[in-house]
Amino acid sequence: MKKTIFILVFFLLLFLLNYIYLTPKDYQNRWFNEENVIKGKSIFLKNCASCHKEDASGTTLWKKINKDGFYPPPPLNGQAHTWHHDYNTLAEIISKGGVLYNGEMPAFEKELNKNDIKNVIAYFQSFWKDDVYDIWKSMKKNSDFE
Numbered sequence: 001m002k003k004t005i006f007i008l009v010f011f012l013l014l015f016l017l018n019y020i021y022l023t024p025k026d027y028q029n030r031w032f033n034e035e036n037v038i039k040g041k042s043i044f045l046k047n048c049a050s051c052h053k054e055d056a057s058g059t060t061l062w063k064k065i066n067k068d069g070f071y072p073p074p075p076l077n078g079q080a081h082t083w084h085h086d087y088n089t090l091a092e093i094i095s096k097g098g099v100l101y102n103g104e105m106p107a108f109e110k111e112l113n114k115n116d117i118k119n120v121i122a123y124f125q126s127f128w129k130d131d132v133y134d135i136w137k138s139m140k141k142n143s144d145f146e
């Protein structure tokens, strides 16, 4: 009897863990889904993580100009300034790079197409907390992203 209960509890726990870890996250109120985030993650790890870190947390002192007179790579995870930019501005920064701001970020227009850029934005936006995302989403220019 005890053994049966043990086995039942074991499978129940297994089921719960499976549910928590393996069920795809639904980004219900976001414009992107898990597929965008997964694709964006591999693009980000390959092209962006060396500067902005794997989890898009960037540099802590991102407002402090470095010794060469440039800003360091900022966090893109919603903790810094990135959410002030509408979608098209974010896409433009990624495509043209830091030249827009006399900055150091390289341009990615040759390596990444429109879809790649979309997915990479989804990846770093997946770190944004709901309140940050909601403010971004309420910007008029972002209202087409469902």
Ligand code: HEC
Pocket: 043, 044, 047, 048, 049, 050, 051, 052, 070, 071, 072, 073, 074, 076, 080, 081, 082, 083, 085, 090, 093, 094, 097, 098, 099, 101, 102, 103, 104, 105, 106, 108, 120, 121
């Ligand atoms: C060589 C380092 C480097 C790489 C690689 C890099 N960035 Fe950046 N990024 C920067 C720096 C530095 C800035 C700050 C502006 C500047 O100096 O150009 C920046 C700024 C940005 C901004 C604007 C943030 C804001 O809050 O205004 C975005 C968005 C961004 N990067 C996204 C990306 C993405 C996506 C990739 C990969 C496709 C990437 N970056 C790759 C260094 C880098």
